[in-house]
Amino acid sequence: MYKSRELLLKAMENNISLVEPVCKSSFDEAERNEKLDNLRESMKTFCQIDINFNKYVKCENELEKRRTPEDFETNKSFNELLEEYSKKKVNVEHHEMYLKLEEKIRLLRGELEDGVEVSRATPNIICPVSKQIMSNPMTNKLCGHIYDYSSVIELLKLSKKGIRCPVPGCVKALRFSAKDLEPNNAVKKYISQMEKEKN
Numbered sequence: 001m002y003k004s005r006e007l008l009l010k011a012m013e014n015n016i017s018l019v020e021p022v023c024k025s026s027f028d029e030a031e032r033n034e035k036l037d038n039l040r041e042s043m044k045t046f047c048q049i050d051i052n053f054n055k056y057v058k059c060e061n062e063l064e065k066r067r068t069p070e071d072f073e074t075n076k077s078f079n080e081l082l083e084e085y086s087k088k089k090v091n092v093e094h095h096e097m098y099l100k101l102e103e104k105i106r107l108l109r110g111e112l113e114d115g116v117e118v119s120r121a122t123p124n125i126i127c128p129v130s131k132q133i134m135s136n137p138m139t140n141k142l143c144g145h146i147y148d149y150s151s152v153i154e155l156l157k158l159s160k161k162g163i164r165c166p167v168p169g170c171v172k173a174l175r176f177s178a179k180d181l182e183p184n185n186a187v188k189k190y191i192s193q194m195e196k197e198k199n
Ligand SMILES: [Zn+2]
Pocket: 140, 143, 144, 145, 165, 166, 167, 170, 171, 172, 173
């Protein structure tokens, strides 16, 4: 079972690696969008499989905690547990790998179109510096890019004069310092919502 999850993750990685050739190909815009949508659809399928897989693993873990026959009599059966976990709807677009795919598309399309954001479907939750999901997203008021507080603060320590926006292709790339940052509560809320669904 765990072997199949490995394969699933590989298929997801593979899906993400196809974004670059699609974005850099000579397709016209409509064709490219169609191909990207196909990648999104197959990624959603993979993520849904993974979400279902995790439900089984959670149920199994629950059952493994039981030691005595009474544990089994008084507690829910595997199927009842599964039904309970299945009631909780998990948004497939909040799956880590789906977000990675969107991030890759956004980055590549951004590079190709001078940093103009193409898709606003899911807010950007990956810090462009640490490449990790942010815990304290901060917006740079000068250009609108968002970074995690801990990574941008480390960068700012490097220069007293402030630093330029670290996002590749940032059109403004003005020098900024800590006073130009403000917490992005909308993104923070979105991330914590997402983390909640994951657990
Ligand atoms: Zn920027």
